[in-house]
Amino acid sequence: MVEMGKSHGDGWERHDADGFDGYMFGKDANAALLSNFEVYQLLTDLKQQRKESGKTKQSSGQQNLNTIMYETLKYISKTPCRYQSPETVREFLVAMKDHKLTKAEKLQLLNHRPVTAVEIQLMVEESEERLTEEEIESLLQTVTTILPGDPEEQHRDSAMATEDKCDQA
Amino acid sequence: MFVLVEMTDTVRIPPWQFERKLNDSIAEELNKKLANKVVYNVGLCICLYDITKLEDSYIFPGDGGSHTKVHFRYVVFHPFLDEILVGQIKSCSQDGVHVSIGFFDDIVIPPESLQQPAKFDEAEQVWVWEYETEEGAHDLYMDIGEEIRFRVVDETFVDTSPTGPSSAEASTSNAAEEVQKKEAPYTLVVTTCINSYGLARVVVYTVSKIAPLSQKNDCFKLTMKQSHKIKGVEKGRN
Numbered sequence: 001m002v003e004m005g006k007s008h009g010d011g012w013e014r015h016d017a018d019g020f021d022g023y024m025f026g027k028d029a030n031a032a033l034l035s036n037f038e039v040y041q042l043l044t045d046l047k048q049q050r051k052e053s054g055k056t057k058q059s060s061g062q063q064n065l066n067t068i069m070y071e072t073l074k075y076i077s078k079t080p081c082r083y084q085s086p087e088t089v090r091e092f093l094v095a096m097k098d099h100k101l102t103k104a105e106k107l108q109l110l111n112h113r114p115v116t117a118v119e120i121q122l123m124v125e126e127s128e129e130r131l132t133e134e135e136i137e138s139l140l141q142t143v144t145t146i147l148p149g150d151p152e153e154q155h156r157d158s159a160m161a162t163e164d165k166c167d168q169a
Numbered sequence: 170m171f172v173l174v175e176m177t178d179t180v181r182i183p184p185w186q187f188e189r190k191l192n193d194s195i196a197e198e199l200n201k202k203l204a205n206k207v208v209y210n211v212g213l214c215i216c217l218y219d220i221t222k223l224e225d226s227y228i229f230p231g232d233g234g235s236h237t238k239v240h241f242r243y244v245v246f247h248p249f250l251d252e253i254l255v256g257q258i259k260s261c262s263q264d265g266v267h268v269s270i271g272f273f274d275d276i277v278i279p280p281e282s283l284q285q286p287a288k289f290d291e292a293e294q295v296w297v298w299e300y301e302t303e304e305g306a307h308d309l310y311m312d313i314g315e316e317i318r319f320r321v322v323d324e325t326f327v328d329t330s331p332t333g334p335s336s337a338e339a340s341t342s343n344a345a346e347e348v349q350k351k352e353a354p355y356t357l358v359v360t361t362c363i364n365s366y367g368l369a370r371v372v373v374y375t376v377s378k379i380a381p382l383s384q385k386n387d388c389f390k391l392t393m394k395q396s397h398k399i400k401g402v403e404k405g406r407n
Contacts, residue, residue: 042218
């Protein structure tokens with residue numbers, strides 16, 4: 001079950017996240033899956049905080065944290081999650097309810113934003129048996145409309161579409 | 170790809186940091202201890218997510234620092250089985266293709282997982298996938314720096330904590346081999362994403378949008394001209 005907006009009863013410092021937070025992964029009760037977007041948000045906030053507090057910390061101890069933050073941010077920034085926001089993630093999960101996909105599959109769709117049927121077949125197990133062609137099409141539609149993609153690419157797409165129309169005319 | 174793991178640990182704060190807010194000191198200590206480190210059977214730790222509970226702090230005789238038991242959640246890189254990821258080819262060797270995702274490098278595609286027939290080109294030190302079509306064989310070179318989509322098949326955790334002192338004879342005989350074999354604490358064994366269309370790379374996937382089933386061969390021809398912008402080529406074909 002998706003737990004949106006967990007309630008935090010006690011007064012401890014607790015991070016109030018939205019989106020995929022609180023998803024329980026079957027095997028290990030300890031673990032909850034995080035979407036790339038949530039990690040991206042966390043790391044950018046942390047980076048901001050550290051920049052604001054200034055260089056008061058010894059660099060030797062913090063070097064590992066700096067390295068991993070930099071590399072992870074670099075990787076995640078190249079994925080579609082940098083155009084996402086908490087609202088789009090929520091919208092996406094609500095729309096996915098009808099499609100009967102597992103948590104892991106929804107997470108992969110959210111992280112990768114597939115645009116072709118081939119990619120959907122990779123991420124969804126036994127997609128030939130579980131989803132018909134129309135369902136795959138509608139899934140693709142939902143993904144591409146709700147999740148924002150690279151704005152440059154989308155601009156190019158629409159520009160080419162209009163060019164094609166002119167050619168055919 | 171990322172997982173939130175609940176952990177508990179006792180953190181020591183040295184006396185000269187008592188003026189700082191306890192939460193900040195503890196967060197810094199936890200990050201110093203865990204960030205960019207692999208925890209056995211858990212994964213590669215990225216950074217602290219939040220602190221869920223702080224128990225009372227104690228000071229022990231002989232040590233001025235305070236010891237606090239902390240319950241916290243940490244962001245860990247631990248892809249689940251069959252997860253699809255995108256990475257860059259780092260290098261090729263006889264034991265397979267090594268892929269990297271920037272913050273994690275120990276990802277290997279063993280030769281058996283490469284779509285057969287695949288052969289290792291000794292001259293260029295790259296793996297080549299020979300793709301057979303009616304027109305003849307085409308070679309897909311797995312060049313360094315190429316983006317590749319892969320599926321996680323297996324993971325291995327190795328306990329690299331230091332073992333006790335080895336016996337005297339063993340240490341003297343190994344004196345020449347001072348450098349111990351560095352084993353990666355966490356390795357991912359993956360396979361390329363080959364489906365019925367036989368298309369492996371991220372680049373090629375955008376091409377398949379045109380007409381995956383009937384024009385398999387044409388799709389493949391396009392991959393050879395990878396220097397062309399994919400969108401431009403699609404337009405030409407239409």
